[in-house]
Amino acid sequence: MDTLSYKTRSANKETANKQWLLIDxxxxxxxxxxxxxxxxxxxxxxxxxxxxxxxxxxxxVINADKIQLTGKKWDEKVYIRYTGYPGGQRFxxxxxxxxxxxxxxxxxxxxxxxxxxxxxxxxxxxxxxxxGPDHKQEAQQPKEFTLKG
Numbered sequence: 001m002d003t004l005s006y007k008t009r010s011a012n013k014e015t016a017n018k019q020w021l022l023i024d025x026x027x028x029x030x031x032x033x034x035x036x037x038x039x040x041x042x043x044x045x046x047x048x049x050x051x052x053x054x055x056x057x058x059x060x061v062i063n064a065d066k067i068q069l070t071g072k073k074w075d076e077k078v079y080i081r082y083t084g085y086p087g088g089q090r091f092x093x094x095x096x097x098x099x100x101x102x103x104x105x106x107x108x109x110x111x112x113x114x115x116x117x118x119x120x121x122x123x124x125x126x127x128x129x130x131x132g133p134d135h136k137q138e139a140q141q142p143k144e145f146t147l148k149g
Contacts, residue, residue, distance in 0.1 A: 009048065010050045010052075010053065011043075011046075011048040011049070011050040011053050011055040012050070012053050012055075013053065013054060015048070016043070016048065016053065016054065016055035016056075017046075017048070018055075018056070018057055018058060019057045019058070019143065020057065020058045020059075020060065020137065020140040020141065020142035020143065021040065021057050021058070021059050021060070021142055021143055021144075021145040022060045022062065022135075022137075022142035022143065022144045022145060023037065023059060023060070023061050023062070023145050023147065024062055024063055024144075024146075025061050025062065025063045025064050025066060025067050025106065026063040026066040026067075027066065027068060028067055028068065028147065029067070029068050029069070029070060030067050030068070030069055030105060030106065030109055031109065032147070033061075033067065033106070033109075033147065034106060034109035034110045034113060035113060036147050036148075037059055037061065037106075037110050037127065038110050038113035038114055040056055040057055040059060041056040041057070041059060041110070041114065041123045041124070041126055041127060042055075042056045042114070042123060043055035043056035043057070044056075052119065053119075054119065054122055054123055054126070056123060056126060057126070058126045058127075058128070058137075058140070058142075059126065059127050059128070060128045060130070060135050060137050060142050061106060061127070061128070061129045061130065062130050062132070062133050062134070062135055063130075063131075063132065063133055064102055064103045064105070064106050064129050064130060064131050065098065065102035065103075065131040065132070067105065067106065069094060073094060074093070074094050074095050075093060075095065076093075077093065077094050078091050078092070078093060079091070079092045079093075079094070079097055079108070102131040103129040103130065103131055106129050107127070107129055110124070110127060111124055
């Protein structure tokens with residue numbers, strides 16, 4: 001006789017119920033938006049969350065060029081990267097980054113909140129960020145999702 005009336009089920013790629021979600025970043029604060037997106041990419045909002053599997057949703061973020069930063073971060077925050085050559089450290093403020101590549105700030109923020117391993121790289125592929133209101137995922141019919149804040 002089986003006395004255990006329930007079993008712990010681990011989700012995997014086949015059993016994960018993945019959806020397409022559309023998030024409008026207009027007027028949202030960068031960090032708050034990014035932490036919500038990273039959590040949903042991992043699948044932490046689902047009851048079938050499994051830490052070692054990709055059970056999160058596919059997320060489309062539009063209007064990435066209209067995000068907000070608090071305080072004086074537009075001028076004082078610094079993004080640092082390294083080219084790999086001696087003396088190759090490069091610095092950029094959010095204003096410069098937004099002018100060159102408007103989607104980069106959301107992508108960098110979300111990537112930093114995901115695991116630093118194979119799973120994190122796989123999860124990051126489920127994120128699509130667009131600068132304007134148009135996106136290329138109309139065929140997937142993403143459901144609009146509004147954030148709490």
